[in-house]
Amino acid sequence: MAKQIHIRLDDTVYEALSEYTGVAGKSVQDCVSKALIQLLNKQKSEGKKEEALFTFIDLFAGIGGMRIAFDRAGGQCVYSNEWNKYSQQTYYANFSEQPDGDITQVDASNIPDHDILVAGFPCQPFSIAGVSKKNSLGRATGFEDKTQGTLFFDVCRILKSKRPKAFMLENVKNLCSHDKGRTFKVILESLDELDYQVFYKILDGQNFVPQHRERIVIVGFDRKRYGKDINFNFDITPVDPKPVIQDILQTNVDERYTLSDKLWTYLQNYAAKHKAAGNGFGYGLAPLNGISRTLSARYYKDGSEVLIPQADKNPRKLTPRECARLQGFPDTFKIVVSDTQAYKQFGNSVVVPLMENVAKLIVTEIDKMEQIQKDNSVEEVV
Template sequence: MKQVHLRLEDNQYKEIAEYAKGAGMTVQDAISTALYVMLSRQKKQKKNRKFTFIDLFAGIGGMRLAFDEAGGECVYSNEWNKFSQQTYMANFGDMPDGDITQVNAADIPDHDILVAGFPCQPFSIAGVSKKNSLGRATGFADKTQGTLFFDVCRILEAKRPKAFMLENVKNLCSHDRGRTFKVIVESLNELDYEIFYKVIDGQSFVPQHRERIIIVGFDRRRYGNYFDFEFDITPKEPKPVIADILEKDVDIKYTLSDKLWTYLQQYAAKHKAAGNGFGFGIAPLDGVSRTLSARYYKDGSEVLIEQPGKNPRKLTPRECARLQGFPDSFVIPVSDTQAYKQFGNSVVVPLMANVAKLVVAKIEQLEE
């Protein structure tokens, strides 16, 4: 890490310090972020973009990286978590809007593609059958009101982009005995979008077993519904393995303490004796790891790296970034704890980029 000494006028320092305090940042982070913003804006001016998109429930921008790579320009982003906002700002030069439920859909810029990794909240369809019995109409607003998926729907209805791409956990399909996913599909169909979806494992692109459902849709009012869409992804070759993402010199602080390592072994033995599969996971250097989760900051137990003559260690934040396919140029401006949460909640970037290019290619084909 390089150090640069700056001279600031008293009034300049005061303004920066006040801004940093309000944003929950240090003065140093505020100045670094300002420089990233300047560089990001210069890069944007040089790029010739072929479509626009918005980035909802943006996290730290994994989906944005994917659609940037596909040739898009992000015209709006939204993310409520302040630490994720900080990371997003440091990398893209844009501060995402906050609470999506308070955003007027009409104020969002027009765009070609809506992108969202929306949270999977419980969907309440209680009362729908009662409304039917009373002869009242029910639609997506009735079914999804009170969930964040409703905000995706109302923006789709208001802005009618050409297409959308949504990402969620694999279990979305089976949540509430399939009723949740049925509501999602019905709601998108009622908005007049032709829907395609598939569960895809990210290990085709990174050394991690990570299954996620990807839902894409195309505007029937523009393109009709007599077409198909294939998730014809192109796996990375050669297939990546854990050894590919490891750093050479790792701080001893990432090595598990004797107390934690003893606890994890005892915990695993207890569950094995009970016939359960719970326990820590040593990632094979020539294979793939378990799924990285947002709880990784607690003990790192799901993905541990073996060390000769020592206790296993956790992945470093940079290794977690690589495990999700983020480039090494991606800035990590937050604490290790926040970084683990952010990468655990993120997407496999090269997989999303692969599907993003397929969505863009399909739009171009439909518009020929």
Template sequence: MAKQVHIRVDDAIYEELSEYSALSGQSMQDCLSVAIRQLLIKNKVETPCKEYSYTFIDLFAGIGGMRIAFERAGGHCVYSNEWNKYSQKTYFANFGEQPDGDITKVNAADIPDHDILVAGFPCQPFSIAGVSKKQSLGRATGFEDKTQGTLFFDVCRILKAKRPKAFMLENVKNLCSHDKGRTFKVIQESLAELNYKIFFRILDGKNYVPQHRERIVIIGFDMERYGKNVEFDFDLTLPEKAPVIRDILEPDVSDKYTLSDKLWAYLQNYAAKHKAAGNGFGYGIAPLDGISRTISARYYKDGSEILIAQEGKNPRRLTPRECARLQGFPDSFKIPVSDTQAYKQFGNSVVVPLMAEVAKLVVKKLEEMDSAMNSHKVEGMVG
């Protein structure tokens, strides 16, 4: 629930605020909310913190799923960026930090130095049109030309400017096949041109949460620092027992999550129509002792991909807390937004425990390589 606070400002401040609101495309209320959060962060009394082996930045941070993953691996976040105001609100509620806004307007030099760049960048269309023309004119066609206009370019320019030891990128499985594989080829070439050794794998979160959710994870290590012979394996530690849908359900759920007769009838008719046409579209009743389909950002619309059967009643949607559990977020994670926004946020997020396992492998590899480099330095000094 949002509380109301009425404030008075003089004419000059009001005019500046009005102008800034128009330029930023945000309401005055949102501008003031961000300013107050920044003020609270700036004046917060810093408490002594433990030593961290590695620092990381959290780009396209969403609600912080990747941040939790790397914090569990012993990392310390020194910068975050997320443009969506509702996701910013959830991020602030859970981490006490207001992420930066539009990444395209951030000067890479202003981002703190860090060991690991973490980003779940959006998959926008990659255009390589014009590359052949530039080549015919004798112009360079490096990664900036290939990725300009996409948010992936911002990942590249930050990697180029800050040269972290490693990075971890996450995206949808279809990134590999987008535009007949050309998109992923551009990504690989762009990262290789920056002198990073690349490893990637499509991973399914179903062993860590009761959901079939495949995502591509791309790991990179700085070859200028570690050389070209870096090896990395996605040797994940699996839990002894895979969770099932029953494990994430709340005992008492409000009737507001039960589908109306009208919506339930529509979903059944829609499924029947597509089944008759030989298509696989339709709602999904999640098996209590099995796993669900992939939750998506559209879950708020009708919940059709993951429904829970109810005795004597229409099926129901998952609650926002159940969606959080479906993605592996701890129950201590705060949900300060509406159900609609919460569904979008969790549908766009990552499987936290899966990403945490990958994060541990990245940190372990860095520890091994840094230790080996330090040993060589000591031997060189002794020799």
């Protein structure tokens, strides 16, 4: 819930503020709120930990799942960006920092230097037609031609401008087959053109949480810095024992999460209709001693993909806190938005402990290559 404050301004300040809001096309409230947040962000950044092992930026940050992962790996976040206002609210509540907005309007040179770029960028098709035309004319094309107009372009331009030691990108499993494979081909070509050695693998979150959740993770290291002899393996270490649905459930859950008779009848009829047609569509009752289906951003609609069976009554949806646990967020993570927004946020987020595992592998590889460089420098001096 928003709070109200009343402030007094000198006439000159008020006039300047009124003029600015007119030019910017924003309300006084939005402008003042943003100014206060920038002040608080600046104060927080001045007191950041100096003992961090590395620095990173958090692009398309969502609610900060990646940030938690890289924080736990010993990093310090020096910049974040997320356009969704509800996600910004959750991010601020948990990290006391509001991310920048529209990434397309951010000058890459204004982003702080960093060791690792982290981004869960949206999946968008690229315009292949323009590239094909240039090829037919014998003219070279690069990422600026291939990716222009997409949000991946902004990842590329920041990589080009800031040249971090490494990056980690995360996306849905279907990125590989999106637009008949052309999207992924352009992504790999663009990263290679930027002189990064790229590795990728589809990883399943069920090694860390009781949820089948496959995502593609793309990792790259700067060849200009480390050369071409770079090796990286996604040798993740699953938790043992593997968690099950029962582990993430709350007790004494409010009745409002139990499906109504009308909705439960609809879901059963819908599933029966598609089963008869030979389709696999339908609701999913999560086994208490097993794992669930993939949680999605549409969970707020009916919760059908992950339902919890209940004795002598209709099944229920997960609570927002249970969704957070299903993604590996700690119970200290604050949920400050409506259930609808919370379901969307956690459905769009990452499996935190899986990303933490990959983050630590990246940091270990960077440390190893930095040590090799240091040893080679010593040998040259000797």
